[in-house]
Amino acid sequence: MEFANNPVLQEEYYGSLYLLAASSEPNTAPPGLWGPWVEANPAWAGDYTTDYNFETPPLAYFPTNHVALGDSYDTAMETWLPDAEANATSNGYTGPYWQCHFGPLSNGSYETPTGEENIKSNGAFLATIMLNHYYYTQSASYAAFIWPTISEAATFYQNYLSSNGTTYDDVDDSQVQKIPIPKPTAQCRLGL
Numbered sequence: 001m002e003f004a005n006n007p008v009l010q011e012e013y014y015g016s017l018y019l020l021a022a023s024s025e026p027n028t029a030p031p032g033l034w035g036p037w038v039e040a041n042p043a044w045a046g047d048y049t050t051d052y053n054f055e056t057p058p059l060a061y062f063p064t065n066h067v068a069l070g071d072s073y074d075t076a077m078e079t080w081l082p083d084a085e086a087n088a089t090s091n092g093y094t095g096p097y098w099q100c101h102f103g104p105l106s107n108g109s110y111e112t113p114t115g116e117e118n119i120k121s122n123g124a125f126l127a128t129i130m131l132n133h134y135y136y137t138q139s140a141s142y143a144a145f146i147w148p149t150i151s152e153a154a155t156f157y158q159n160y161l162s163s164n165g166t167t168y169d170d171v172d173d174s175q176v177q178k179i180p181i182p183k184p185t186a187q188c189r190l191g192l
Helices: 007-023 067-079 081-090 122-137 140-160 186-190
Strands: none
Touching: 067 081, 067 122, 067 140, 081 140, 122 140
């Protein structure tokens, strides 16, 4: 009832939906950190920052019934799958390891030196949006479409996490950028 009787809330809600749709049209590149609003010299060259920023706009697509806007998000993630796999291999891991910044350049922007993002949760963040898309639509064809990417993302964690016999532990990880990537231990590489 509060929404129906609150013109300010309605204005904010519908204005936000307009901005979301204007920055996330189907079959176009998804918005980067600055959306489409900064056209000249955006910080980080407008990279997709996968430590949560790139994943934040799509969180609103599904509960507001704008599912089609998620298609461009999927394309960006899948397009970078080979680079994420190469990143994992070069750091001694298996599966895709999405770095914190990607696109439009292969290793993020000129402001994002390679080898300085040690956030292992990026792939899980990225996969969460695809899984939300599926949970809202329950589409079998969409599930089949995203399965290879989701399966590959799971491969990284299957081989990265360490088992202590009772739990699987996340070691040598970082919650922030700019911490050098440690090489995996033999235990981590073997997935023990």
